[in-house]
Amino acid sequence: MVSDTNSALKGKYCNSLTQYSRFVTREVAVGDIPLGGNNPIRIQSMTTTDTMDTLGTVEQTIRMVEAGCEYVRITAPSMKEAQNLAEIKKELRFRGYNVPLVADIHFTPNAAEVAARIVEKVRINPGNYADKKRFDQLEYTPQEYSAELERIYSKFAPLVKVCKEYGTAMRIGTNHGSLSDRIMSYYGDTPRGMVESAMEFIRMCEDLSFYNLVISMKSSNPQVMVQAYRLLVETMQNEGMNYPLHLGVTEAGDGEDGRIKSAVGIGTLLEDGLGDTIRVSLTEEPEFEAPVAIALANRYSSRGTASAHFTAAGEATLPAGFSPYEYQKRESAELNTFIGGHQVPRVIVDLSKANLKDPFILSDVGYNYSAVLDKYNMGEQSIDFVYFADQLPSFSMPGNLKQLYNYETWKSLSKKYNSHPLYGLQEYLQAEVRDTALNLVCISHADLAAGALDSLEPDNSLVFVLETTEVHGMADQRQFFFKLAERGIRTPVIIKRTYGFEAEQAASDVISTFQLYAATDAGALLVDGFGDGIWLDARQIDTKTIVSTSFGILQATRSRISKTEYISCPSCGRTLFDLQETTQMIRSRTSHLKGLKIGIMGCIVNGPGEMADADYGYVGTGPGKITLYRGKEVVKKNVNTEKALDELIEIIREDGNWVEAHQEQL
Incomplete structure (x- = not known):
C-alpha cells in the first residue's frame, strides 16, 4: 500500500461485469483541473502542428479548447521542442487560456526533464523511454533482467524528481505496438506484457514516493485494449493502487470507422466503470476529436445512480470458462449452417x-x-x-x-x-x-x-x-x-x-x-x-x-471482416506528410481488399511499433520519403512519396493478396 495521505482506496472496483459502478481512483492534480477521484471524465486531445511553430500550435490549441478539450498534449521529440513549450505556454497564458499542457515524450529523457519544468503533465512511453524496440528476441536470467531494471531506474529517476519538485503529473502510457524488446521477450505480445511494462515504472515511482500518476494501456485492437485495462486494474488493486486511467484506441483511423472503433474500445471500458480521461484518436483535425469524446463521456455523467434503475435481480456469477482478460467466443449451437456455432455474426x-x-x-x-x-x-x-x-x-x-x-x-x-x-x-x-x-x-x-x-x-x-x-x-x-x-x-x-x-x-x-x-x-x-x-x-x-x-x-471487434482496415495515426508535430490526404489516397486504391490491415504512420515513432498488428505498413521516415513494411519487416526503405503507393501495391501483388476492384454492372 502506498504511503501518502491519498493512498487509501476510496472505492474498490468490484469487477462487476453486470452492473454499473465507477471505479473510484485517486485524485491527481493536473494544473488547475484535477483528474480522477469524483471528478468528471476529462476530455483531451493532441496537437498536429510542428511544435516549433509557436503561433500555429497556440492557434490550434485554442481551437481544441473551444471544442471542449480540458487538456492539450504537444509532442516534444527533442530538446528544442521541449524548450519551445515555454513559448507556447507563455502565449496561451497571454491570450487568457490556462489549459493544462501535456508534453508527449518518446526516446528522450533529457527532453522530458526540460518539459516537466514547463508543462503540467508529461507522458512517457515505458516501451521506449529508457528501453529499446528493435524486434529482437532477447534472453535474460533473473539477475540480468533485474540489472536492466536498475539501469532504467537510473535513467528514469531524474524525471521523477523533477516532477516532484515542480508538481508535474505524469502519464505512464503503454502502447501495445511499442512494447520494448525486453518486455516482449519476457512476457510476449500480450495484455500481461502491456500491464507489466507500466507496472515496472509505477513501482519505480512509488519507490521514489511519487504518486501523481495517470496510466494508459493503448492498442489499435480494441479487444487487446479492453483486456489490458481490465488486467491493469486487477494488478493495481492487488498491489494497493488505484491510479486514474487515460483511455484511448491508438490509430483508430478516420470518419465512421475511426469513431466506431474508438467507441468499441473506450465505450466498453466506460461501461465497466473504468476511465477518468479519454482521448479519441482520429486521422482528422484534433478539434474534431473532442466532440466525439464528449459524447462518449456524457453518457455516464448520471450513471452513478444507474444501478438504482437496474431492475434485473441479482448479480451473475462469472460462467465457467469466461475470463474478462482473454477472448473466447461463446459456444452456441449452429443452426442450419447459417447462424450460431462457428458462423460469423x-x-x-x-x-x-x-x-x-x-x-x-x-x-x-x-x-x-x-x-x-x-x-x-x-x-x-x-x-x-x-x-x-x-x-x-x-x-x-x-x-x-x-x-x-x-x-x-x-x-x-x-x-x-x-x-x-x-x-x-x-x-x-x-x-x-x-x-x-x-x-x-x-x-x-x-x-x-x-x-x-x-x-x-x-x-x-x-x-x-x-x-x-x-x-x-x-x-x-x-x-x-x-x-x-x-x-x-x-x-x-x-x-x-x-x-x-x-x-x-x-x-x-x-x-x-x-x-x-x-x-x-x-x-x-x-x-x-x-x-x-x-x-x-x-x-x-x-x-x-x-x-x-x-x-x-x-x-x-474482429467478429466479421467485410472490408479493408486502416490503422492510421491521428498525426502530431512529428508527422512527415499530410496524413488525412495520404490516408484517403491509399483508401481510394485499396478499399476493396477485404480483410487486409494497412498501417499508415506519420513518423518512425508510431511505426513500425504501433502498426505491428497490420499486414502492410506505409511509414514516413524523412521529408518526402516513405518506408514500406510487410508486417514488422522492412521491405523498401526511403521510397519517394510520389512512388510509394504504387510500390506498396506491388508488394501486396507479389504476396498474392491483390485483387482487381470489382466493376459493378449498371
Missing part, C-alpha cells in the same frame, strides 16, 4: 417502414440490383435478415437474403422459402405452427429472471433476439449471457438495441450519437465473445447508416 435490418414496392430499396442493405440481368449482386456488406413485420414486398428477394415476418403474418404466407417467423416469448410458447428451419423469439433478461425459459423445450431451430430497456442495457444483456451459460443453454442469440433521439438534435449529431452508442453497447458484448448476430434500430437513422454501422462494429 449475422446482421438484421428493419425495412418494415420502407417502400416495399421498390426493389432498389435493397441497395440500402448491401444488394446491388441489376436491371440488365434482373438479379441481385451481393456486396461484402450485404445483410443476412430483413425484417418486414406485417408488410409484404411486391418484388422477389435475392436467394441468400432471409426475410422475417411477425408470426401471424408468416403463418399466412403461401410460400415460406427463406421466410421465418419472429415471435414474442408467450406467442412462441403457444404457437400452433412453427418453422422447421429458424424460429426467432424476442426475449429479455427479465423473462429469464422470471423463469419464463423454464417452459422452453430444447429446439434446434430456436434463435433468441435479446432486447433490453434498462438504463445500463449492455450489463443487462451481458447478464443474460451469463445466466444462459449457468444453465448450459447454447441457443444462438442476436443482440438487438433500439435507440431514440431528441427531435431537435441535428441529423449529423443523431447519426454520430447512434454510432457511438451502438458501438459501445453491441461492441462491448462482441468483444467478450457474446452474440451470434446484431440488430440495430433507430427510427431517425437511414438504413444505409444502420447497415454500415452494424458491419463497422463487427469489423472493429
Whole structure:
C-alpha cells in the first residue's frame, strides 16, 4: 500500500461485469483541473502542428479548447521542442487560456526533464523511454533482467524528481505496438506484457514516493485494449493502487470507422466503470476529436445512480470458462449452417417502414440490383435478415437474403422459402405452427429472471433476439449471457438495441450519437465473445447508416471482416506528410481488399511499433520519403512519396493478396 495521505482506496472496483459502478481512483492534480477521484471524465486531445511553430500550435490549441478539450498534449521529440513549450505556454497564458499542457515524450529523457519544468503533465512511453524496440528476441536470467531494471531506474529517476519538485503529473502510457524488446521477450505480445511494462515504472515511482500518476494501456485492437485495462486494474488493486486511467484506441483511423472503433474500445471500458480521461484518436483535425469524446463521456455523467434503475435481480456469477482478460467466443449451437456455432455474426435490418414496392430499396442493405440481368449482386456488406413485420414486398428477394415476418403474418404466407417467423416469448410458447428451419423469439433478461425459459423445450431451430430497456442495457444483456451459460443453454442469440433521439438534435449529431452508442453497447458484448448476430434500430437513422454501422462494429471487434482496415495515426508535430490526404489516397486504391490491415504512420515513432498488428505498413521516415513494411519487416526503405503507393501495391501483388476492384454492372 502506498504511503501518502491519498493512498487509501476510496472505492474498490468490484469487477462487476453486470452492473454499473465507477471505479473510484485517486485524485491527481493536473494544473488547475484535477483528474480522477469524483471528478468528471476529462476530455483531451493532441496537437498536429510542428511544435516549433509557436503561433500555429497556440492557434490550434485554442481551437481544441473551444471544442471542449480540458487538456492539450504537444509532442516534444527533442530538446528544442521541449524548450519551445515555454513559448507556447507563455502565449496561451497571454491570450487568457490556462489549459493544462501535456508534453508527449518518446526516446528522450533529457527532453522530458526540460518539459516537466514547463508543462503540467508529461507522458512517457515505458516501451521506449529508457528501453529499446528493435524486434529482437532477447534472453535474460533473473539477475540480468533485474540489472536492466536498475539501469532504467537510473535513467528514469531524474524525471521523477523533477516532477516532484515542480508538481508535474505524469502519464505512464503503454502502447501495445511499442512494447520494448525486453518486455516482449519476457512476457510476449500480450495484455500481461502491456500491464507489466507500466507496472515496472509505477513501482519505480512509488519507490521514489511519487504518486501523481495517470496510466494508459493503448492498442489499435480494441479487444487487446479492453483486456489490458481490465488486467491493469486487477494488478493495481492487488498491489494497493488505484491510479486514474487515460483511455484511448491508438490509430483508430478516420470518419465512421475511426469513431466506431474508438467507441468499441473506450465505450466498453466506460461501461465497466473504468476511465477518468479519454482521448479519441482520429486521422482528422484534433478539434474534431473532442466532440466525439464528449459524447462518449456524457453518457455516464448520471450513471452513478444507474444501478438504482437496474431492475434485473441479482448479480451473475462469472460462467465457467469466461475470463474478462482473454477472448473466447461463446459456444452456441449452429443452426442450419447459417447462424450460431462457428458462423460469423449475422446482421438484421428493419425495412418494415420502407417502400416495399421498390426493389432498389435493397441497395440500402448491401444488394446491388441489376436491371440488365434482373438479379441481385451481393456486396461484402450485404445483410443476412430483413425484417418486414406485417408488410409484404411486391418484388422477389435475392436467394441468400432471409426475410422475417411477425408470426401471424408468416403463418399466412403461401410460400415460406427463406421466410421465418419472429415471435414474442408467450406467442412462441403457444404457437400452433412453427418453422422447421429458424424460429426467432424476442426475449429479455427479465423473462429469464422470471423463469419464463423454464417452459422452453430444447429446439434446434430456436434463435433468441435479446432486447433490453434498462438504463445500463449492455450489463443487462451481458447478464443474460451469463445466466444462459449457468444453465448450459447454447441457443444462438442476436443482440438487438433500439435507440431514440431528441427531435431537435441535428441529423449529423443523431447519426454520430447512434454510432457511438451502438458501438459501445453491441461492441462491448462482441468483444467478450457474446452474440451470434446484431440488430440495430433507430427510427431517425437511414438504413444505409444502420447497415454500415452494424458491419463497422463487427469489423472493429474482429467478429466479421467485410472490408479493408486502416490503422492510421491521428498525426502530431512529428508527422512527415499530410496524413488525412495520404490516408484517403491509399483508401481510394485499396478499399476493396477485404480483410487486409494497412498501417499508415506519420513518423518512425508510431511505426513500425504501433502498426505491428497490420499486414502492410506505409511509414514516413524523412521529408518526402516513405518506408514500406510487410508486417514488422522492412521491405523498401526511403521510397519517394510520389512512388510509394504504387510500390506498396506491388508488394501486396507479389504476396498474392491483390485483387482487381470489382466493376459493378449498371
